[in-house]
Amino acid sequence: MEKISALIVDDEPLAREGMRIHLEEHTEIDVIGECGDGASAVITIRDLHPDLVFLDVQMPGHNGFEVIEAVGADRMPTVIFVTAYDEYALRAFEVHALDYLLKPFGRDRFQQTLQHARAILERRRAGDLGRRLLALVNDIKTEPGPTRLDRLVVKSGGRVFFLRTDQIDWIEAAGNYVRLHLGDESHLFRETMNRMEARLDGRRFVRIHRSRIVNTERVKELQPWFNGEHVVILQNGTRLTLSRGYREKLQEQLKRGAAVSRAEAPRAGQAKNPDTGEIEVLRVQGNVYLIGGGGSNVTVQVGPSGSIMVDSKSGPLTDKVLAEIKKISLSSKPVQYLLNTSADADHVGGNEAIGKALGSANTWTIINTPGGSQTAVQVLAHDNVASRMTHLPASAAPSETFVGREKEFYFNGEPVFMYHVPNAHSDGDSIVFFRHSDVVATGDIYRTDSYPVIDLQKGGNVQGVIDGLNLVLDLAVPAHHEEGGTFVVPGHGRISDEFDVLEYRDMVTIIRDRIQAMIAKKMTLQQVKAARPTLDYDSRYGATAGNWTTDMFVEAVYRSLAPATTSTR
Numbered sequence: 099m100e101k102i103s104a105l106i107v108d109d110e111p112l113a114r115e116g117m118r119i120h121l122e123e124h125t126e127i128d129v130i131g132e133c134g135d136g137a138s139a140v141i142t143i144r145d146l147h148p149d150l151v152f153l154d155v156q157m158p159g160h161n162g163f164e165v166i167e168a169v170g171a172d173r174m175p176t177v178i179f180v181t182a183y184d185e186y187a188l189r190a191f192e193v194h195a196l197d198y199l200l201k202p203f204g205r206d207r208f209q210q211t212l213q214h215a216r217a218i219l220e221r222r223r224a225g226d227l228g229r230r231l232l233a234l235v236n237d238i239k240t241e242p243g244p245t246r247l248d249r250l251v252v253k254s255g256g257r258v259f260f261l262r263t264d265q266i267d268w269i270e271a272a273g274n275y276v277r278l279h280l281g282d283e284s285h286l287f288r289e290t291m292n293r294m295e296a297r298l299d300g301r302r303f304v305r306i307h308r309s310r311i312v313n314t315e316r317v318k319e320l321q322p323w324f325n326g327e328h329v330v331i332l333q334n335g336t337r338l339t340l341s342r343g344y345r346e347k348l349q350e351q352l353k354r355g356a357a358v359s360r361a362e363a364p365r366a367g368q369a370k371n372p373d374t375g376e377i378e379v380l381r382v383q384g385n386v387y388l389i390g391g392g393g394s395n396v397t398v399q400v401g402p403s404g405s406i407m408v409d410s411k412s413g414p415l416t417d418k419v420l421a422e423i424k425k426i427s428l429s430s431k432p433v434q435y436l437l438n439t440s441a442d443a444d445h446v447g448g449n450e451a452i453g454k455a456l457g458s459a460n461t462w463t464i465i466n467t468p469g470g471s472q473t474a475v476q477v478l479a480h481d482n483v484a485s486r487m488t489h490l491p492a493s494a495a496p497s498e499t500f501v502g503r504e505k506e507f508y509f510n511g512e513p514v515f516m517y518h519v520p521n522a523h524s525d526g527d528s529i530v531f532f533r534h535s536d537v538v539a540t541g542d543i544y545r546t547d548s549y550p551v552i553d554l555q556k557g558g559n560v561q562g563v564i565d566g567l568n569l570v571l572d573l574a575v576p577a578h579h580e581e582g583g584t585f586v587v588p589g590h591g592r593i594s595d596e597f598d599v600l601e602y603r604d605m606v607t608i609i610r611d612r613i614q615a616m617i618a619k620k621m622t623l624q625q626v627k628a629a630r631p632t633l634d635y636d637s638r639y640g641a642t643a644g645n646w647t648t649d650m651f652v653e654a655v656y657r658s659l660a661p662a663t664t665s666t667r
C-alpha cells in the first residue's frame with residue numbers, strides 16, 4: 099500500500115505523543131513531522147506536502163483555522179481537526195475537515211476517523227491522477243510550443259507519481275536521462291538536458307553547466323572558485339560548479355528572479371485559464387473534443403454520421419469553429435445536431451451563423467425533396483431555452499425541444515443523453531452525456547473559472563446548481579487507478595474529472611450553508627456580504643470586476659434562499 103505521510107500539529111507535547119502512540123499501530127502512516135505552533139505548521143505543510151494533517155484547533159498564536167487560511171484552503175492536505183471543544187466541530191466540518199477528534203478520544207474513535215481519512219485520500223489521489231494525466235497529455239500534445247512544463251510524471255522505486263517542477267532543486271545529466279534532485283530525494287527522468295532546459299520555466303530554471311540546471315529560487319549564494327569559475331551554493335548546502343559561459347545568465351536571473359517569481363507564481367490549483375480569445379482544440383476522450391478559447395466551451399462528438407456540437411460560442415467565431423470541426427471530423431458529413439445547454443448569448447450566439455453555413459432545420463421547409471439530402475442542422479434544447487430565444491431569427495432557435503427530464507438519442511454509435519437541470523443557472527439548463535465516450539458537457543452549472551452564475555431573473559437558483567452538480571457526479575465514475583474515468587467539460591474553463599466537480603459541489607454547498615445560517619440569524623444582504631462567506635474560495639473563483647463578481651454570487655445565493663418576506667436590503 100502506498101504510504102500516507104502525516105504531520106502532527108499540537109501545542110501540547112503530551113497530546114503529540116498521544117497521537118504518535120495511536121499512530122504506531124498504523125504502519126501505512128508515516129509521521130513526517132510534528133509542529134508545536136501554527137506558524138511552523140504553515141511552513142512545514144508548504145515544504146513537506148504531507149498527505150494528512152492532524153491539526154489542533156486551539157493553539158496560541160495562529161489557531162488551526164488560521165493555519166488553513168495561511169496555507170490556502172485549496173493547497174491544504176486532508177485535515178483531521180483535533181479539538182477540545184465541540185463548538186468547533188461544525189466549523190471544522192465546513193472547512194473540509196473529514197472529521198474531527200474531540201479530546202480526549204479513544205482508540206475506536208481514532209480508528210474510525212483515520213479510516214474515513216484514508217478513504218478520502220484514496221479518492222483524492224485517484225482524482226488528482228486523472229487530472230494530472232490529462233494535463234500531461236495536453237503538455238505533450240502542445241510541445242514544442244511555448245507551454246511551460248510545470249509537472250512531470252516520474253517513475254521511481256516501482257511507483258509512478260507526479261512532481262511539481264517547482265519542487266526540484268537542481269537537475270543533472272545522466273546519460274539518456276536526467277536526474278532530478280529534490281531535497282534528499284533524487285529521481286531519474288527520461289529526457290535530455292536540452293529539452294529539459296527548453297521546456298522548464300526559464301525565469302526559474304537556469305542552465306549553469308553543460309550537465310546541470312538549477313532552480314534559482316534555491317540558490318543561496320555564488321562563491322568565486324578558481325580560474326574565474328564559481329560555485330553555486332544551494333540553501334540545503336549542495337555545491338555545484340558553474341561553468342564560465344553560464345555565469346552571466348545566472349547572475350542576471352538571480353537579480354530579477356526573486357522579484358518576478360514572487361510576484362507572479364500562481365498558487366497551485368489556482369491558475370485560471372488565461373483566455374486569449376484563440377480557439378483551442380483538445381481531444382477529451384473517445385470521440386469527443388473540446389473547442390475552447392474565446393469564452394465558452396464547445397463540446398464536439400465526431401463520427402461516421404457527422405458531428406454533434408454542444409453549444410455554439412458567439413457568432414463571430416463560427417467560421418473558425420466550423421473549420422476546426424472539419425479538421426477533426428471522421429466523415430465528410432457536417433454537423434448534424436447542435437445542442438444548447440442554455441439560452442445564454444455566449445453559448446447560442448453562433449446558432450444563427452451555423453444555421454446559415456450548414457442549413458437550418460427550421461427553414462428547411464421542403465421535406466423529402468427528391469434528390470435533396472437532409473443536411474440541415476437540428477438544434478435541440480429544453481423547451482424553456484426555446485421560449486427565451488423567440489426574439490432571435492428562426493434559424494437560430496431550437497428546431498426541436500424537449501420537456502421533462504431527458505432527451506436521448508443514438509448517434510455515431512453512441513447513446514447521447516440530454517438531461518434537464520431545473521432552476522439552476524437558469525430554468526432551461528441541460529447537461530449532455532456521451533455515454534460511450536464517457537464525457538459530460540455541463541453547460542454553465544459548472545465552470546472552473548468562477549463561482550456558478552445564477553441568473554435569478556431567468557429562474558436560476560443555488561439549490562438547482564447543487565442538484566445539477568450532483569447529477570453530474572451521479573453520471574461520472576472516477577478513475578480508480580491511473581487512467582480513464584469520466585471527463586467533464588465545464589461551460590467555461592478547463593477539462594475536469596469527477597473529483598474537480600466534487601470539490602466544486604462541496605464549495606457551493608458550503609457557501610449555501612453559510613449564507614443559510616446567516617439568513618437564519620436575520621442578517622441582511624449587506625451584512626452577509628460584509629461577512630464574506632466565500633472568503634476561503636475567493637482566490638480561486640472570486641472576482642471584484644466583470645460580469646459575475648463575488649458580490650453578485652453572494653447576492654444570488656442569498657436571494658435564492660431568503661424567504662420573500664425577508665428584507666433583502
Ligand SMILES: [Zn+2]
Nearest residue numbers: 394444542589
Ligand atoms: Zn457561459
